[in-house]
Amino acid sequence: MIHDRDGLHRLVARIAPGPGPGMTPAALELLEDIVSGHAPAPRRPRVARAVAGAARSIARSPRLVPVIVSLTAVLLAVGWLVPGAAGLGPAPAAAALDIRREGDHYVVMVRDLFAAPASYQRELRQRGLDVDVRLVPIAAASVGHALYFDGTRDFSAIRPIEAPGECVRMALCPIGFRIPVGFRGHATVLIGRAARPGERYGVLEAIDMEGQPFHCVDYVNKTVAEVLPLLRERGLRAEFTSPATKGPRPSAPADWYVYEGVMVADGQALMLVNPTPNPQPRPRDAFCTERP
Template identity: 30%
Template sequence: MRNIHEPLDRLARVHDGELTDQVSAAGAQALLASIVAGPGATTTAVTAPSPWRLRMPRLVAGALAAGALVIGVIVGPGVLGDESATSYANSAIAIELDGDQYVARIKDPLADHAKYTEAFHAVGLDIDLRLVPASPTAVGKFLSVRWSKSSGAGPARSASGGSLPTLKFTPENCGEPNQAGCELTMRVPADYTGNMSLSLGRRAEPGEEYKNPDWATAPGEMFGGVQLQDGRPVDAMLAEARRRDLTVEFSRIRPDAETGALSFEPLSADQVRGDWTVWHAWQVKAGVIRLLVTPERLPENPFEKGARPPS
């Protein structure tokens, strides 16, 4: 006798990003349509957006009748056709159309970013969203926004003139997206065109390094309020770090004589003298700050020219 579990095993490996249909039998097609529609709803035949395809084995009807399999699918016009869906949900994010905007509700801020991208693509938005570990004041804020299109200097805009997505905590001022009962929602114009990559701050897990190291001297950050534009002695900055109960790391700044490009050499504390100059500070992770130093005073602060941390 043929093993009934063989087709079930194949179906069990289908991921939520692969759910569409390509049904060969009329009976199976009607069955799938009834699952999509739900109890009491009008049955409508729909087709799935490429490239995700699910080939339904011939024994699926029998398997479903045996109560061995439950399939979840996205619901909405064009869900399984050539047009984009109006809603999509997976374990990381849920997106639905609200008037002339898509509302994305982030359910799991620690999920693989591919889950977010999958959902945006399903509703026709070319958005790559990444939630990255950040310092407390950067949680729920965009750390970087990048876009690309065939022409023009700025991001593509919707017919209403909007470009950047907007963010909101639910309930308002609840804190941060990792916090229990606190969700971050993002609104994007439904007619938005263009490609966009977004980096959004989330609360760092214990030991995780921040993706916004350059914010160290900003208000509310580890070295908030410390002025380093003109350079400060190492001894003075060590005293400030102790006052704030911070662990200090060091990197020596090495400017390239020809190009002016900067490289950074990590140093141990015993390699740094108290009369060296601190030109900048990076926050590494909770409670740890890195001071960027030179043995001699430079003619000007290299970070005033827009030097950035190495990626």
């Protein structure tokens, strides 16, 4: 579980060792306000406290301003949405997990992304592991991605299993995880599953990351009037938020500037805007290597 800022720094260092592009302090503070003001009552307090606490630490720590947008969005969004994002299907008759022992580790692969969470916990605890596996809705391009909170100082107990072939995602492309046979702490594993029609994502990614609609689109610090046609061309609906509104709105002044954007559901984006241009925008090539 993550309860201290240093612990979060270690998690960030493991997932995003390079500094990468970041969000401004104002953006981080705003997203923290959204998390704090719109979080539903959690059904799993232990999981929600861990992730929401990590999100607030990110927003308050100037040392984490350079952290990549995708990681920031993951932590913030899971704290905001994960209580309602558990697997919705009934417990299947077959095993929900494929758990095999390899030496002094268990190799855990998710076989059923829509199983009831209790199915995962039951199968892991049969092997003496206190691990909460939570399924969160996510964009199709990111299905299977995972984030771990394992309670160790360096977050080294649980390791992702990468998908075969080339992986361009900044947080790797895990399709399962390895955990020591003798692990005796508590761990939380959040894994992305395909969002159902109309379902909001539990893990948000920048609108211009690879696989997202604005990949390689130059939109940062353009006005709302300039960005709206780009959204429409890609079939996207948009909500807007700002330090002034501190919550999503259906529209924004045409002459305001767009700072960031994240995908919140299939075909739906949340754009961060402000009356003045962003004085510290992330680099134009933050997620795009194709620009000259």
